[in-house]
Amino acid sequence: MKPAPFVHHSPHTLDEAVETLREVGHDGKVLAGGQSLIPVLNMRLAQPAHLVDINRVAGLDTITVTDHFVRVGATVRHAALQRHDDAYAVLPVLRQALNNVAHPAIRNRGTTVGSIAHADAAGEMPSIAVLTNAVMEVIGPKGRREVAAGDFFEGPLQTVLEADELLEAVRFARFGPSTRTAFLESARRHGDYALAGVGVAVDVEGEGSDAVVRGARAAYVSVTDIPVVIDLTEVVAGQRISSSWDGVDELVQAGIAPEADIHASSDYRRVLAAELTRRALTGAVS
Amino acid sequence: MTTETSNTTVEVTLNVNGVAHTREVEPRRLLSDFLRHDLRLTGTHVGCEHGVCGTCTVLVDGDPMRSCLMFAVSAQDARITTVEGLGTQDDMGPVQQAFVECHGLQCGFCTPGFVTTITAFIEENPDPTSEEAREAISGNLCRCTGYQNICKAVLRAAEIKREGANGGDGA
Numbered sequence: 001m002k003p004a005p006f007v008h009h010s011p012h013t014l015d016e017a018v019e020t021l022r023e024v025g026h027d028g029k030v031l032a033g034g035q036s037l038i039p040v041l042n043m044r045l046a047q048p049a050h051l052v053d054i055n056r057v058a059g060l061d062t063i064t065v066t067d068h069f070v071r072v073g074a075t076v077r078h079a080a081l082q083r084h085d086d087a088y089a090v091l092p093v094l095r096q097a098l099n100n101v102a103h104p105a106i107r108n109r110g111t112t113v114g115s116i117a118h119a120d121a122a123g124e125m126p127s128i129a130v131l132t133n134a135v136m137e138v139i140g141p142k143g144r145r146e147v148a149a150g151d152f153f154e155g156p157l158q159t160v161l162e163a164d165e166l167l168e169a170v171r172f173a174r175f176g177p178s179t180r181t182a183f184l185e186s187a188r189r190h191g192d193y194a195l196a197g198v199g200v201a202v203d204v205e206g207e208g209s210d211a212v213v214r215g216a217r218a219a220y221v222s223v224t225d226i227p228v229v230i231d232l233t234e235v236v237a238g239q240r241i242s243s244s245w246d247g248v249d250e251l252v253q254a255g256i257a258p259e260a261d262i263h264a265s266s267d268y269r270r271v272l273a274a275e276l277t278r279r280a281l282t283g284a285v286s
Numbered sequence: 287m288t289t290e291t292s293n294t295t296v297e298v299t300l301n302v303n304g305v306a307h308t309r310e311v312e313p314r315r316l317l318s319d320f321l322r323h324d325l326r327l328t329g330t331h332v333g334c335e336h337g338v339c340g341t342c343t344v345l346v347d348g349d350p351m352r353s354c355l356m357f358a359v360s361a362q363d364a365r366i367t368t369v370e371g372l373g374t375q376d377d378m379g380p381v382q383q384a385f386v387e388c389h390g391l392q393c394g395f396c397t398p399g400f401v402t403t404i405t406a407f408i409e410e411n412p413d414p415t416s417e418e419a420r421e422a423i424s425g426n427l428c429r430c431t432g433y434q435n436i437c438k439a440v441l442r443a444a445e446i447k448r449e450g451a452n453g454g455d456g457a
C-alpha cells in the first residue's frame with residue numbers, strides 16, 4: 001500500500017525544526033531514517049497529517065567522542081556509528097550491538113537515535129542506551145531537557161517524549177577502563193529481529209587467568225516490554241573469569257518476561273536469554 | 287524562513303544513473319514509485335513495501351538503501367543508481383556477468399535488489415569469504431533459487447571485478 005497524503009516539512013535549522021514541531025507536532029511525526037516509520041505509513045497503520053523531515057537539519061549528523069561519553073546526533077545513521085573507529089575504541093559495545101541491527105541497506109538509512117525514540121523492545125540500541133546509562137538530549141518548545149535512559153522508556157513504542165519534542169542527541173556514557181563488554185543475540189537470520197539478545201558490561205580486576213570479576217550488568221533485547229538492566233553482581237562478584245557463572249540463570253530468568261510468538265515460546269526465550277548471558281559474560285572477559 | 291513546506295505537489299529533481307530528471311509529485315511519492323511510475327525505470331522491483339524483501343534496493347550515493355522506505359523528495363541532492371545503471375545486455379557489470387555465469391536467478395524478481403546490494407558489497411570488500419558473502423545478502427529474499435548460486439555469484443562477481451582491476455579481461 002501507499003502512505004496517506006501528508007504535508008512535508010523540511011526544516012534546515014534546529015530552530016526551524018523546533019518551531020515546526022511546536023506548530024504541527026500534535027498532528028505530525030518526526031521523520032528520521034524512516035526505516036520504522038515508512039513501513040507503518042505504507043501499511044496505513046498511522047496517517048499523520050504532517051511529517052517533519054529532520055534529514056536536512058544542519059548539525060544533527062555528528063558523532064562526538066569525549067573523555068566521558070560518545071554523543072550521537074539525531075541523523076547519524078546506524079552504519080556511520082558502526083564504522084566510527086574512535087567511538088569503537090572507547091565504547092566497543094556500540095559496534096558490537098550495531099552489527100546485529102537489521103541489514104546493511106537498513107543501517108545505511110536508519111538512525112540510532114531514531115531507533116531509541118521508536119523504543120521497540122526488539123531494538124538493540126534502546127538496550128545499549130540503558131546499559132551505558134545514556135543521557136537523552138531532548139529539545140522542544142519549552143527548551144532543552146535531559147532524561148536518563150532509565151527514565152526514558154515507558155512501554156512498548158512509548159517514551160517520555162512529547163509529540164512536539166525532538167530527541168536531538170543521545171550521549172552514551174563510557175565505561176571505566178576495567179570494564180569489558182560483549183553483545184550476543186540469536187535471530188533466525190543474521191540481521192533479523194532477535195528472538196533474544198543481551199549486552200553485558202563486566203567489571204574485571206587483574207590481568208590474565210588470575211583476573212577476578214568485580215561486577216556485571218546485562219541489558220536485554222526482545223524479552224522485556226521496555227529495556228531493562230539486570231545487575232548480576234551478587235552472583236558473579238569474586239568469580240574467576242573462567243567461571244561457569246553459577247546463579248546467573250536463575251537471576252536472569254526471574255528478571256525477564258518474554259512474550260511468545262510464532263517463532264518461539266516464552267519459556268524458550270527465557271532459557272535462551274539466560275544461556276546467551278552466560279556466553280556473553282565469557283565472551284566479554286576472554 | 288527557509289523551511290520548505292508542501293502538501294499538494296512538489297517539484298522533485300533526482301539524479302538517476304547520471305541523468306537529472308524533474309517531475310511534479312506528491313510528497314508521499316515513494317522513491318520506488320518515482321523510479322517505476324514517473325521515470326518508467328522498471329528494473330527496480332517492488333515486493334513487500336516494508337523493507338523486508340530487498341528487491342527495491344537501489345544505491346544512494348553508492349550505499350544500498352530500500353527505495354520503498356524513502357520518499358522521492360528526500361532523495362534530492364543524492365546520486366541514485368538503479369540496476370539499469372549497472373550495465374547493459376551488451377556490456378554487463380561484474381555482478382550481472384557473475385549472475386549469468388553462476389545461474390544466480392530463476393524468475394528474476396529478486397535480482398535487481400541482489401545486483402545493487404552485491405555491487406556495493408564488493409566495492410567495500412573486494413575479496414570476501416563465503417561466510418561474508420552469505421551475510422552480505424542476508425537482507426534480500428529469493429523464493430526460487432535456494433540462494434546457493436547467488437552465494438557463488440557474489441564470490442564470482444568479486445573475482446571478475448578483481449581481474450578487471452588488475453587489467454585482466456573482466457568480461
Ligand SMILES: Cc1cc2nc3c(=O)[nH]c(=O)nc-3n(C[C@H](O)[C@H](O)[C@H](O)COP(=O)(O)OP(=O)(O)OC[C@H]3O[C@@H](n4cnc5c(N)ncnc54)[C@H](O)[C@@H]3O)c2cc1C
Nearest residue numbers: 030032033034035036037102110111114115123124167337
Ligand atoms: C526490514 C527491517 C529490519 C529491521 N531490523 C531491525 C533490527 O534487527 N533491530 C533494530 O533495532 N531495528 C531494526 N529495524 C529498524 C531500524 O533500526 C530503524 O532504523 C529504527 O528503528 C528507526 O530509526 P529511523 O531513523 O529509521 O526512524 P524513523 O522510522 O524515521 O522513526 C521511527 C519513530 O521514531 C520517531 N523519531 C525518529 N527520530 C526521532 C527524533 N530524533 N526525535 C523524536 N522522534 C523521533 C519517529 O517520529 C517515528 O515515530 C529494521 C527495519 C526494517 C525495515
Ligand code: FES
Nearest residue numbers: 333334335340354
Ligand atoms: S519492496 Fe522494498 S524491501 Fe520489499
Ligand code: FES
Nearest residue numbers: 392394428429430
Ligand atoms: S529468482 Fe525468483 S525470487 Fe529470486
